[in-house]
Amino acid sequence: QITLKESGPTLVKPTQTLTLTCTLSGFSLSDAGVAVGWIRQPPGKALEWLALIYWDDDKRYSPSHKNRLTITKDTSKNRVVLTMTNMDPVDTATYYCAHSPTGRAFDIWGQGTMITVSS
Amino acid sequence: DIQVTQSPSSLSASVGDRVTITCRASQSISTFLNWYQQKPGKAPRLLIYTLATSQSGVPPRFLQSGVPSRFNGSGSGTDFTLTISSLQPEDFATYYCQQSYTTPYSFGQGTKLEIK
Numbered sequence: 001q002i003t004l005k006e007s008g009p010t011l012v013k014p015t016q017t018l019t020l021t022c023t024l025s026g027f028s029l030s031d032a033g034v035a036v037g038w039i040r041q042p043p044g045k046a047l048e049w050l051a052l053i054y055w056d057d058d059k060r061y062s063p064s065h066k067n068r069l070t071i072t073k074d075t076s077k078n079r080v081v082l083t084m085t086n087m088d089p090v091d092t093a094t095y096y097c098a099h100s101p102t103g104r105a106f107d108i109w110g111q112g113t114m115i116t117v118s119s
Numbered sequence: 120d121i122q123v124t125q126s127p128s129s130l131s132a133s134v135g136d137r138v139t140i141t142c143r144a145s146q147s148i149s150t151f152l153n154w155y156q157q158k159p160g161k162a163p164r165l166l167i168y169t170l171a172t173s174q175s176g177v178p179p180r181f182l183q184s185g186v187p188s189r190f191n192g193s194g195s196g197t198d199f200t201l202t203i204s205s206l207q208p209e210d211f212a213t214y215y216c217q218q219s220y221t222t223p224y225s226f227g228q229g230t231k232l233e234i235k
Contacts, residue, residue, distance in 0.1 A: 037224075039226075046215065046226055046227070046228045046229045047155075047157075047163065047215055047217075047226040047229075048226065049217070049223060049224040049225060049226060052222060052224070060222040060223065061223070062223045063120060063223055064223075096162055096163075098162075102170065102171065104151065104153070104168070104169070104170075104171065104219035104224075105153040105165055105168035105169070105217070105219055106153075106155075106163075106165060106217075107165045107168070107183060109162035109163055109164075110162065111162060112162055
């Protein structure tokens with residue numbers, strides 16, 4: 001059974017760097033074709049795609065946030081980490097990580113973690 | 120970047136109704152348009168997806184395992200629809216489309232389906 005779980009701080013101050021960890025279970029990010037993505041959702045608003053990392057370490061980013069985002073994987077620890085620098089209150093959202101068997105659609109999602117940016 | 124415009128933003132319907140939600144892409148995306156359902160406080164659930172294949176022709180569209188057959192996705196190029204043939208009480212939720220033709224991927228703005 002594939003599961004993903006996000007973890008990280010619940011509260012971040014403006015200008016700080018957010019580090020989120022997605023712990024993977026039931027699959028490996030070394031499996032050919034597999035990818036893990038990060039998607040966020042501000043309260044009451046739509047989903048926004050942020051970043052994607054493939055099994056072969058190819059990485060893709062939203063150009064809206066590209067200079068602020070870094071996605072990495074640690075296959076040995078079954079983790080994917082997303083860092084977002086220079087956090088702002090508009091970055092307040094629920095952040096999801098999600099599994100993609102082919103790097104396109106997201107079939108299994110984590111429960112999400114709510115991040116509030118406030119001083 | 121490819122933009123995806125979803126309509127309507129909200130929709131009221133009754134159990135048993137047939138409803139259609141539309142997504143339009145800012146450029147051709149073949150059939151690479153996925154659909155998700157989201158209920159309040161929950162993560163999105165994949166309903167319909169498109170697979171890239173090594174064969175020529177239109178990439179096929181699939182219903183995710185466990186999704187009822189009353190959900191149907193159609194369209195290609197820039198115009199797509201999600202149709203629910205006979206609404207059930209558990210279908211009242213928010214629906215999102217997502218283009219997966221090329222990164223950066225993008226989601227539609229969502230359609231909130233409410234009970235009339």
